[in-house]
Amino acid sequence: MTAASRLVPRDDLAFLLHDWLHVEALTARPRYADHSRETFDAVLDLATTIAAERFAPINRTLDTHEPYVGDDGAVVHPDGLAEALAAYADAGMPAATFDEQYGGMQLPFTVAQAAAAQFSAASIGAVAYPTLALGVANLLVAHGTPEQVATYAQPIIDGRWYGTMCLSEPQAGSSLGDITTRGEVQPDGTYRVFGTKMWISGGDQSLTDNIVHLVLARTAGAAAGVKGISLFVVPKVLVGPDGSPGERNDVALVGLNHKMGYRGTTNTLLNFGEGAHTPGGTAGAVGFLVGEEGRGLSYMFHMMNEARVSVGLGAVALGYTGYRHALEYARTRTQGRPVDAKDPSAPMVPLVEHADVRRMLLAQKSYVEGGLALSLYCARLVDDSLTDPDEAERRRAHELLEMLTPIAKSWPSQWCLAANDLAIQVHGGYGYTRDYAVEQFYRDNRLNPIHEGTHGIQGLDLLGRKVVAGGGAGLALLAETILATTARGREAGGDAEAYAVSLEKALGRLVEVTGILWEGLDPALALANASIYLEAAGHVVVAWIWLEQLLAVSGDSGFARGKRAAAQYFFAFELPKVGPQLDLLASLDRTTLDLDPDDL
């Protein structure tokens, strides 16, 4: 087996992108007119090769050789990381989706995400640096001045700098309205930023000459809560008019967090304006306002759908590579005999001959392939929301994406982590050792239900915001979209018809339960079990995604039979789990609401 065989198989990507999502059709749109199936595939080939050859080999090293702060105060990374990231930049990966005017490839986000999956599968702790930076560049392109784009976004697009999103503070994690970092306006219109930021991934590193921090802070007299938050560009190193690095800005690394996993990526506590440096002889970190004061969080949230879909994709990639490792192991490792074998001296059989091992593999397959399809579907919605020639279609894609985003973030974070758990189990004792890769995937993936909005936050977003927005328009749109698929399923007959019937029933119940939850107009009661709502809705959505895949697959190849088996598994073993969840929600259960915390 090669390293590439442990990434996402190219045949699954080809099926999802071409047979199902028809990305080639995007080339009819002006933005992608220079592209073709061939250019898309070439990017995927290149990404797969670089991921397999440069990223996969360093993944364990990034875990065992955690970055640390050297004597000179600079972060020390293990060998190989800078070289892998250089190969990534040399291949133009950071510029994949950007406009030609910035030297970008103008690739569809869908194709870029498929490529990103390979890097995350190979070494998520390595690729996180440029991935996080892309969010910064995207935000600046969308909301920054031309000068800010040229000065701070362009070097990121070129792969020369990285960047961060500085939201959380020690006292304000999920509760962003409570941040206290402040930006003080100066006579020249620049700002000085003062405060401490927490959990900043890539907040310091020794890989690039500069780091572009996007920092949420309050200006003087700003409103309390989220409405008083502004966004600032705060570079680690100040930039001269010619773009050359100049004086050190007052951004200081306080410390690195030591995590259970995801260790290749530094995670930092940063001080802004605490006096470690005094740029221009004056106190405070120099910052530049992005857009208007008070709109900082809305700019951040503008990028949130892509960011959250990307977190989900990262979780998928970790689950997927874990599955590929487990499958390889189960096919080669022999152990025991079938349950009905009589002769104890007969040769042992490969693990994959045991039904319970097949169950664990098929569960993983249904989670990771379902998760990947969901992630790429959402990526396609991003593309459609930006470039569909029909304005109504653009709006529709945007609304459906809004609805699906909390699920695309949380579902893979839960179930592709569950896939990693099963990958360990397939390996038995070996899987629990650090001689095998799967335990690292499990540790790495455990971050995903926490960052970019915890599981609980996603539940509140879905049930408290997305399904009620526009008088329930988002949920209605999702239901309509799913029912279009089930209509095709009914027409197709056979298994597809049976699955369509099950899915319609589950969807109908989800819609009904949503009504029950909100009919009392009591948010505390409606949202008490929002996480369970999120999980039930997630399984309904992924069942739909599996029906979509079933309808897109054809022929009787092993690939096609595998897709059908995974769909069969999902409808037989997984979708039924939503029944009790929706019944619980329908009962307006008050157990957690009424619990006196002192009784715990």
Added chain:
Amino acid sequence: MTAASRLVPRDDLAFLLHDWLHVEALTARPRYADHSRETFDAVLDLATTIAAERFAPINRTLDTHEPYVGDDGAVVHPDGLAEALAAYADAGMPAATFDEQYGGMQLPFTVAQAAAAQFSAASIGAVAYPTLALGVANLLVAHGTPEQVATYAQPIIDGRWYGTMCLSEPQAGSSLGDITTRGEVQPDGTYRVFGTKMWISGGDQSLTDNIVHLVLARTAGAAAGVKGISLFVVPKVLVGPDGSPGERNDVALVGLNHKMGYRGTTNTLLNFGEGAHTPGGTAGAVGFLVGEEGRGLSYMFHMMNEARVSVGLGAVALGYTGYRHALEYARTRTQGRPVDAKDPSAPMVPLVEHADVRRMLLAQKSYVEGGLALSLYCARLVDDSLTDPDEAERRRAHELLEMLTPIAKSWPSQWCLAANDLAIQVHGGYGYTRDYAVEQFYRDNRLNPIHEGTHGIQGLDLLGRKVVAGGGAGLALLAETILATTARGREAGGDAEAYAVSLEKALGRLVEVTGILWEGLDPALALANASIYLEAAGHVVVAWIWLEQLLAVSGDSGFARGKRAAAQYFFAFELPKVGPQLDLLASLDRTTLDLDPDDL
């Protein structure tokens, strides 16, 4: 908060042992006649104190300072471990359950297990050394010669030596019938043992003068499979007639496994008779047959119920301490405001004020307190099977224990690990860092679904062996026992009655489905989804355990309200999960059975 407050609360132990399991009544039996509630409680107090003061402080160190092999070939342990284990031995803990003739305390297993929970909660990687050794001493007391007991068991009971169970080999993990280690009989009746053993916890260490290995091996001409396996005592250091350590036996440490968690306990690959030493100038590790040839596995399995119940208890302890940590954090860390709060400048509230956090805490509580109660119930069955004055009761206790053992092993291994996952989630980003304890519990606990029979093996044991033994007598006994509880629940009225009705329904369906699975007499089909059967049966059993606790709790203290809330949670949120599982089983689903592994 003190270290003790993060262990199992004494009030829960008092409730379970005294109010529910009535351990004081055991003192009416001759074996425990010298005991009283006071002596039981004194042991628990002592265990809690030593665990909190000596074990908890070294737990993180054992994780960060993994044992390694020093230049002289000896294992190096971090500071503090030897001292903690000395305190454990000085308190007489290793002798807790043994006969007075061996210097034992003759404590009921139930009380000893409650004490053991505190050590596992404080540092499972430390206490595993003596815990594993107790299994060796127990086996020798049950099946060894008086001389073997005096020579090899007594030093373990005294706390001076440790011991191991050497079952697995590199090519034979779960498949014990395939071991190839051989024992060659010598003219003097001793044996020479040759082979390689894998996954041996505590297989080498520098904490005791000697290590007593119990080794499964084949003798010349033995039958294939499990019937040809014999058991040998193989000490690391040969023992003189006076019990003093003599020549080094040919047991060689090949290497230490590097695990995701549970790092304080060495896990080893051992060579027996490979020539690292030549005791008496002759090749082979000197071994002494225990009992008769060919009965090795049956001796091991004789101890298996206790061993598996103990694994479950270890999983419970890790889950429990994680819950206590999460509860402490959620009560003190402030973040955000209630979902219906309007004023963004109002003070933040403790995490525990959020319904979703309460849900995560209550779920943990229901898992860990349910798991602890199940573990102690099974321990009580061990005591009853050995000491109940009525022979029929002893048999009944043994049969019920046989039935419950796979569940007592696997259910906490699954759900108390889930509790650790939730404990991380309650901590948010902090929980993902190694500055907080919960991530280590999660890593430590991940071992438990693997060792002492994997989750899948437990499923096969329950559905393939336990429920069919004696024409279904085990399941009938379990059902009868549960129905006795539901009868009391119906009589009690209120919530207990409602829960009793739900439980009877779930139990009835479980029994019905068991019949459906076996009516075709096709083991491959019946057992295809044995793991899911195990999980459904586990939830039914723990629901019963929660009804038992509800019926045993009285008054309106915070403790009593907490028990009622956790019972309410389990019946509302957890028990309904078995519905789809049992429906799937009833459908005799062939998805995993018919899957061609090449299609994966």
